[in-house]
Structure formats: structure tokens, C-alpha cells
Amino acid sequence: MKITKDFIKNIIRAASHSHPNEIGCDDCFEELHEFAEMELEGKSPEEAMPLVKDHLERCGDCREEYEALLEALKAVQN
Amino acid sequence: MFDWFKRRGKEEASYETNEEWVEALSQPVDEQAVDQLRKKLIQGLKPALHKYVDRELDQFVEDVAQDALLKVLDNIDSFRGDSKLITWAMKIAVREGLTELRRKKYDDSSIEDFKYPDDEGRNELTSLTFATDLPEPDEATHEQLVLKKVLNIINNDLTDKQRLAIKSLMIEGHSVSVVAEQMDTNRNALYKLVHDARLKIKNQLEVEGIDPDELFNTM
Numbered sequence: 001m002k003i004t005k006d007f008i009k010n011i012i013r014a015a016s017h018s019h020p021n022e023i024g025c026d027d028c029f030e031e032l033h034e035f036a037e038m039e040l041e042g043k044s045p046e047e048a049m050p051l052v053k054d055h056l057e058r059c060g061d062c063r064e065e066y067e068a069l070l071e072a073l074k075a076v077q078n
Numbered sequence: 079m080f081d082w083f084k085r086r087g088k089e090e091a092s093y094e095t096n097e098e099w100v101e102a103l104s105q106p107v108d109e110q111a112v113d114q115l116r117k118k119l120i121q122g123l124k125p126a127l128h129k130y131v132d133r134e135l136d137q138f139v140e141d142v143a144q145d146a147l148l149k150v151l152d153n154i155d156s157f158r159g160d161s162k163l164i165t166w167a168m169k170i171a172v173r174e175g176l177t178e179l180r181r182k183k184y185d186d187s188s189i190e191d192f193k194y195p196d197d198e199g200r201n202e203l204t205s206l207t208f209a210t211d212l213p214e215p216d217e218a219t220h221e222q223l224v225l226k227k228v229l230n231i232i233n234n235d236l237t238d239k240q241r242l243a244i245k246s247l248m249i250e251g252h253s254v255s256v257v258a259e260q261m262d263t264n265r266n267a268l269y270k271l272v273h274d275a276r277l278k279i280k281n282q283l284e285v286e287g288i289d290p291d292e293l294f295n296t297m
Contacts (some may be wrong), residue, residue: 001238007249008225008228008229008296010248011228011232011244011248011279012228012279012283012290012293012294013294014248014276015276015277015279015280015283015290015291016270016280016294018273018276018277018280018290018294019294020277022273024265024266024269024270024273025254025266025269026265026266027208029169032169033160033165033166033168033169034160034161036161036165037162037167038160042101043183044174044272052125053292057235058253059254060249060253061176061180061238061253061254061255061265062254064176065169065172068126068127068172068175068176069126069168069169070124070171071124071126071169071173072123072125072126072171073124073164073165073168074125075121075122075126076118076121076122076164076168
């Protein structure tokens with residue numbers, strides 16, 4: 001399988017931003033409701049839960065779920 | 079008098095606090111609470127999922143809400159009260175819906191790489207190595223040499239599973255949920271697998287005297 005320079009660059013970027021204390025999808029999910037509620041209340045969840053924020057930036061599936069959750073909660077609030 | 083009791087019994091109960099919700103959703107379950115929660119979930123799921131569903135949104139959302147309700151009832155004891163109950167329940171419902179949609183999307187597409195008709199096909203995939211058209215060292219530029227070095231790390235220091243995960247996620251762009259399912263694992267374990275691979279690449283580059291940050295910025 002041939003791969004491109006862009007792919008290797010992506011790998012280097014992902015590697016360079018890696019750190020040992022990242023949390024996984026399960027830990028992120030455990031905190032996600034609290035994180036979302038803080039966001040909707042105008043607080044700063046990224047300061048209170050930086051590891052959740054970090055995971056959401058790395059994980060496409062978790063980020064997609066978080067964005068959909070915000071959308072859903074806004075609809076229920078209205 | 080009897081009619082008054084009947085009318086009163088039919089009045090919509092209201093659940094304001096988490097305590098009221100938890101009590102109503104714990105055994106014996108209050109059916110009115112379940113119905114109200116179901117309506118709330120549907121109200122939230124429709125706008126949240128409409129862009130992913132091209133037809134029969136109402137039916138899809140109702141099915142998702144029903145499945146999510148069962149999970150909420152099964153796990154009500156684990157609700158810690160660190161948010162409103164509806165926020166926690168909605169989180170479960172949203173994951174339920176998106177997981178189902180990802181599964182459908184995967185089923186509808188023909189991703190041959192992921193089909194393992196027999197053990198032979200699986201072996202072929204998990205023993206994959208990466209190759210490039212980069213020139214031999216004597217005629218390569220510094221950048222090409224560095225790229226080759228990264229490629230060598232991927233091919234020599236990562237496990238077959240790590241390479242397969244990186245290929246599926248970063249080259250083919252499949253979702254974590256789908257790749258996890260196809261690799262007979264779960265999202266968390268897959269994330270950990272790729273996390274370990276990223277760290278291994280980073281550490282190996284540093285061992286070879288290459289700063290990954292600097293490298294990325296100069297490319």
C-alpha cells in the first residue's frame with residue numbers, strides 16, 4: 001500500500017501532540033454530560049475539565065457526539 | 079368524588095428535581111415519568127440527528143429514544159447527579175443514535191478492506207506494511223529522508239494492529255466506532271491502541287534526535 005507525504009505529516013502532527021495522560025473515550029463519555037451542561041451555562045468546561053476538551057479535539061466520534069448533544073439540549077431548553 | 083380521583087390520576091405529573099426523576103425512574107418505575115422522558119429525548123434527538131438521517135427521521139428517532147430509555151432505566155443507579163438528569167439521559171440517547179447511524183453507514187458502504195471472508199484475508203490485512211515512492215538515500219532530500227525515517231518507525235516499531243488501526247482511521251477515514259467493531263474491540267481500547275502508537279512514534283523520533291514539533295513545522 002502506497003502512502004502520501006500528507007499522511008506522514010498527519011502522523012507526525014498526531015505524534016507530536018501526544019502526551020501520556022490523555023483520557024480515552026470511556027472517561028470522556030463519563031464526563032460529557034457535565035461538560036456540555038457547563039458549556040450551555042456559559043461556564044468554562046475546558047478549564048474545569050481540560051482532559052475532556054483535549055480528548056474532544058482528538059477523537060472525531062466523541063466530538064460528533066458532543067456537538068449533537070449540545071444541539072439536542074438546546075432544543076429541549078427552548 | 080370517584081371522578082375527581084380519576085381526573086386527578088390522569089393529570090400530568092411533573093418531575094423538576096433530579097431526586098424526583100431518579101425516584102420515578104427507579105423500580106417500581108413510574109410510567110408517566112418514562113413517557114415524559116421519552117418525549118424529551120425525541121424533542122432533542124430530532125434536531126440533533128436530522129442532518130444524518132435522510133428518511134423516516136421520526137421513526138428512527140422514536141426507536142433510538144426507546145433503546146436509550148431502556149439503558150437509562152438499567153443504569154439509573156449509576157447517575158451521580160452531577161448534571162440535570164435530562165442532560166445525562168440525552169447523552170446516552172445521542173450516543174445510541176449516532177452509533178446506530180455509523181453502523182448503518184458502514185453496512186451500506188462496501189469497504190472491502192474490512193471484510194474478512196476467512197482467516198487468510200485477515201492475515202493479509204494485519205500483516206500490512208506501508209511503502210512509499212520515496213527515492214533511495216543517495217538521491218533523497220533531507221525532508222524525504224526524514225519521511226522515510228518516520229515510515230520505518232511505523233513499519234518496524236508498531237504492531238500489526240496499530241498499523242491496521244492507523245490505516246483505517248487516518249488514511250481511509252473510517253469512524254472510531256466502525257473500526258473498533260471491525261477489529262473486534264471497543265472504542266476505548268482502540269483509542270488506547272492508537273495513543274500508544276502515537277507515543278511510540280514520538281519517543282522513537284526523539285531517540286533519533288528529531289523534535290516532532292519542529293519537524294512538523296518545517297514540512
